[in-house]
Amino acid sequence: MTAVKTDNKFSFFSSGDFPLKILRMPRHNETRLHTHDFSELVIITGGSAVHFTGQSEHTVMAGNIFVLKGADEHGYRETRNLELINIIFKNDRLGIPLWDIAGLQGYQALFRVEPGYRRYYSGESGLRLSVDEMRNLLVLVQNLEKELDSPPENGAWYSACAVFMQIIIFLSRHYGMNKKLQNAKVCRISDLLGYMEKNYAEKISLDSLVRRSFCSLSTLRRIFIEVTGYAPIDYLLHLRIQKAGLLLRQNIPVSAAAFACGFDDSNYFSRQFKKITGCSPREYRLRIL
Known part of the structure; x- marks a missing residue:
């Protein structure tokens, strides 16, 4: 080799x-x-x-x-x-x-x-x-x-x-x-990432993430960006869009995929989906299917 x-x-x-x-x-x-x-x-x-x-x-x-x-x-x-x-x-x-x-x-x-x-x-x-x-x-x-x-x-x-x-x-x-x-900070951020993976469909606020991390807001934001490239709530948004994309691949309706991934408004979901992926949820599903 x-x-x-x-x-x-x-x-x-x-x-x-x-x-x-x-x-x-x-x-x-x-x-x-x-x-x-x-x-x-x-x-x-x-x-x-x-x-x-x-x-x-x-x-x-x-x-x-x-x-x-x-x-x-x-x-x-x-x-x-x-x-x-x-x-x-x-x-x-x-x-x-x-x-x-x-x-x-x-x-x-x-x-x-x-x-x-x-x-x-x-x-x-x-x-x-x-x-x-x-x-x-x-x-x-x-x-x-x-x-x-x-x-x-x-x-x-x-x-x-x-x-x-x-x-x-x-x-x-x-x-x-x-x-x-x-390392305490590694464990806390890892715990948060695992928590978000399991609970992305629930209501998760920045304050709740700060409390769960036992870090200050500025420390949490800095380490999150260093590790993931995103601030905590931006990371959660991208995670939800990723999970919604998996549901769209299964031909789940757009509104159902949005609600299943923590979005209360399907129109807001569609706007964010297009902003992140470059295409609308329906266009994405047509390309995949």
Whole structure:
């Protein structure tokens, strides 16, 4: 497998490749700041290093698990016998469904909040597995490798997605078991994202989010923008539009989809839907169906 490097940006996938691979790095050397055109699930299996971004740094060691988004600059220095496994993937092409896992605080923390938070703040990863937990994880990684090495005509790609989903849920459930390594702000924002996933159809006010987060309004807004790119209520609006789009794909009437996703006024829903997606709900449904 050959990496293509262009202007400090690495790529492992060509247009026809299955967008999920495993890279074992038994001796990872220091690297300067770089980006990828894919996301990484990083499993530190041995040694230690300082993992750094443009604005922060984090000590990583055996048992640490963290996620990197492709556009995030990062590198490694002070590597000491660093060994790691990278599960690299293109989420937009892989199309793994989230369903109820998006409501788990652990999923939101590991896959959504920490990658954004890590860009700006130093500290330790919130997930570090014990020896036994790491052993169980590595069994799943071996299963994933087996499927990825099998001929795709035997359904190996489909099976690989299923095993990757097992890895995601395994890590999401284990996140936060070691309370000593949890970052309070990461946990609070993760809890909010999970809460909004479960309750997007209910009335949710900015004041209620502030109270639930135990943060000031300014702190909540700043971290939300850093992590998601949106202020809290803007994020909720986009989440509701996303959920409504899923209902429209099922040929649910526009007004029913609007009310099911927390909108009291179908006309307001239609205006916001067009503003965010670029087309009206009816146009969207015609394109999909």
